[in-house]
Amino acid sequence: MPEFSRSEARAMAQCVTGFIAAFRREVAAVLAAELRGVQPVEVNDLIAEAALVERQLEAKTKPVRVHDGHAPLLKRALIEARREQARAIDGPLQKTTDGQVIRMLRRELQLVEHLMSASWFADVVPLRIPSLTDYLSIRHAEAASPEPLHLLPREYDEKFHILEAPALFLPDLAHYRRRCRFRGAPVAVVYADIDDFKAFNTRHGETTVDRDLLAPFMEAMEAHVFGHGHAYRFGGDEYVILLPNMGRAWAVDFLRGLQARIAGSSYRRIPKGPTISLGLAVALVDTALIDRELLERANAAKGHAKATRKGSIATFEGELFRDADLVIA
Numbered sequence: 062m063p064e065f066s067r068s069e070a071r072a073m074a075q076c077v078t079g080f081i082a083a084f085r086r087e088v089a090a091v092l093a094a095e096l097r098g099v100q101p102v103e104v105n106d107l108i109a110e111a112a113l114v115e116r117q118l119e120a121k122t123k124p125v126r127v128h129d130g131h132a133p134l135l136k137r138a139l140i141e142a143r144r145e146q147a148r149a150i151d152g153p154l155q156k157t158t159d160g161q162v163i164r165m166l167r168r169e170l171q172l173v174e175h176l177m178s179a180s181w182f183a184d185v186v187p188l189r190i191p192s193l194t195d196y197l198s199i200r201h202a203e204a205a206s207p208e209p210l211h212l213l214p215r216e217y218d219e220k221f222h223i224l225e226a227p228a229l230f231l232p233d234l235a236h237y238r239r240r241c242r243f244r245g246a247p248v249a250v251v252y253a254d255i256d257d258f259k260a261f262n263t264r265h266g267e268t269t270v271d272r273d274l275l276a277p278f279m280e281a282m283e284a285h286v287f288g289h290g291h292a293y294r295f296g297g298d299e300y301v302i303l304l305p306n307m308g309r310a311w312a313v314d315f316l317r318g319l320q321a322r323i324a325g326s327s328y329r330r331i332p333k334g335p336t337i338s339l340g341l342a343v344a345l346v347d348t349a350l351i352d353r354e355l356l357e358r359a360n361a362a363k364g365h366a367k368a369t370r371k372g373s374i375a376t377f378e379g380e381l382f383r384d385a386d387l388v389i390a
Contacts, residue, residue, distance in 0.1 A: 063127045063135055063181045065118070070125035072172050073135065074118040076142035081111040083141065084190060091205050092196055103191045110134055132181055133188035140187055143173045143349040151353055177349070177381075187347050194243050202243055212236055218294040221271075223279040225293045230301055233291055234352045237305040242346050249290075249312040251302035252340040252359040253282075256371040258298035265331060273329040281326045285319045301356065309343045309376060313390045316341065316374050336372040338363055341390065342382065350382060358382045365389075 065073055089104050114134055117127045127135060150166045157163060176182070193202035203210050212233060216226040237248050255261075255278070261270050275297075282300065286292040290304040304312055316339050328334045340362025342355050350358065358377070365387040366375035374390040377383075 062129050063132050063179070064124040065127075065176075066124060069176060070118045070120075073138075073176060074115055076138045076173065076176075077111055077114055077118065077135070079145065080138040080141045081108060083145070084108075084111075087207070088191060088193060091193060091207075095197060095201065095205055101191060101196055103195070107134075107188075107190060111138075132185045136182055136185045137188040137190060139173060139177050139182070140347055140349045143170065143177065144351055146170045146173060147351040147354065151351060192243070199243055203240070206239070208239060210236065210240060218279075221276060221279060221294065223276065223283055223294070224300065225291055227293050227295045227301070229291075230293050230303065230356070231352050233303055234355065237303065238344060238352065241305055244306070245346055246306040247308045247346075248344045249302075249304040249307045249309070250342045250344065250355045250359045251304065251312070251316060252356070252363040253300040253302065253337050254339075254363050254367060255298040255335045256338055256367065258335070261331070261335065269330060273331050274335065277326055277328055278323060278335060281323050282319065285322050289315070301359070307343075309341070309390075312341055312343060313374055313376070320372070320374075338366040338371050339374045340364065340366055341374060341376040343376070345380075348380065348382075354382075362387060 084107065089100065089108070092104065093100060110131065111134065114127060114131045117131070118125060120126075146169055150170060153166055154163060157166075193205065197205065213229060216229060218224050218226055234248065234250065241248050261274060265273070279292075279294065279300075282292050282302075286302055286304075289307070290302060293301045293303075295301050304315065307315065320337060320339075323337060324334060326334055340359045342350075342359040342362060344350065344355050348355075361384065362375040362377065365384075366373045366389065369375065369389055375387055376390050377386045378388050379386050
């Protein structure tokens with residue numbers, strides 16, 4: 062049975078209140094507008110359960126206890142609260158380098174993460190909430206979405222014009238996470254790094270490496286990803302791949318195919334081509350991380366792959382994406 066101190070119960074109640082307000086706005090109100098005021102039973106049941114949970118969290122007991130049957134709703138509310146709070150502070154965090162300001166901005170997020178660290182949280186499957194696509198076709202649900210569902214015009218890496226520009230990545234990820242959520246589908250984010258890239262530059266020179274290694278390397282990556290997702294050049298030896306509707310097992314097989322394709326490509330005057338280390342972070346519908354955090358976690362997994370075994374693929378076990386959860390696939 063989930064138990065909370067009085068202060069934790071107040072914080073948990075705020076999460077439930079925020080979650081149900083967003084649900085009313087994004088699901089209940091949209092369905093009412095699309096279906097002439099008809100409100101499905103499941104929608105009303107969820108709103109009623111949330112009200113009951115809020116009352117339990119207001120109890121004067123020490124500790125405050127919530128019935129086990131409501132634990133899935135609590136977990137759902139925490140996941141949604143963490144995403145919302147992380148989004149709220151993401152912009153300010155990108156503007157400051159002051160440690161004290163960063164700590165202050167992250168304080169509210171840390172409270173939610175503290176609640177998520179409780180033992181009951183890991184043992185519970187989050188509540189599946191009614192979705193627009195339970196009652197509307199996917200096309201009508203997407204059309205009714207308050208957020209636009211279209212990709213930005215394509216731009217390409219300014220040096221080679223082979224892979225897509227890095228500025229497109231976060232908007233693209235947001236786009237695909239919204240569309241995949243309608244379908245209950247995952248999104249895979251991959252961070253790729255050419256192993257021992259400096260040695261290639263030292264041995265062959267930057268001009269030769271650009272022409273005879275990087276260009277065919279990126280052409281091989283673009284060809285492999287074509288029709289499955291997007292590939293972006295983030296720097297001289299770092300690349301990011303976005304694979305909508307691709308879960309962990311499929312993504313690992315796909316990336317092993319990419320490694321084989323790169324190894325088998327021709328690099329003109331360079332006798333032996335590169336290997337790549339890859340970090341994989343797969344966002345499920347229930348993943349609590351925001352878009353920038355997924356990129357950071359994929360980057361951390363890439364670092365683990367390079368440190369553990371160059372040319373490997375690293376990813377995460379479980380749902381929390383901690384460094385302790387990193388494994389070689």
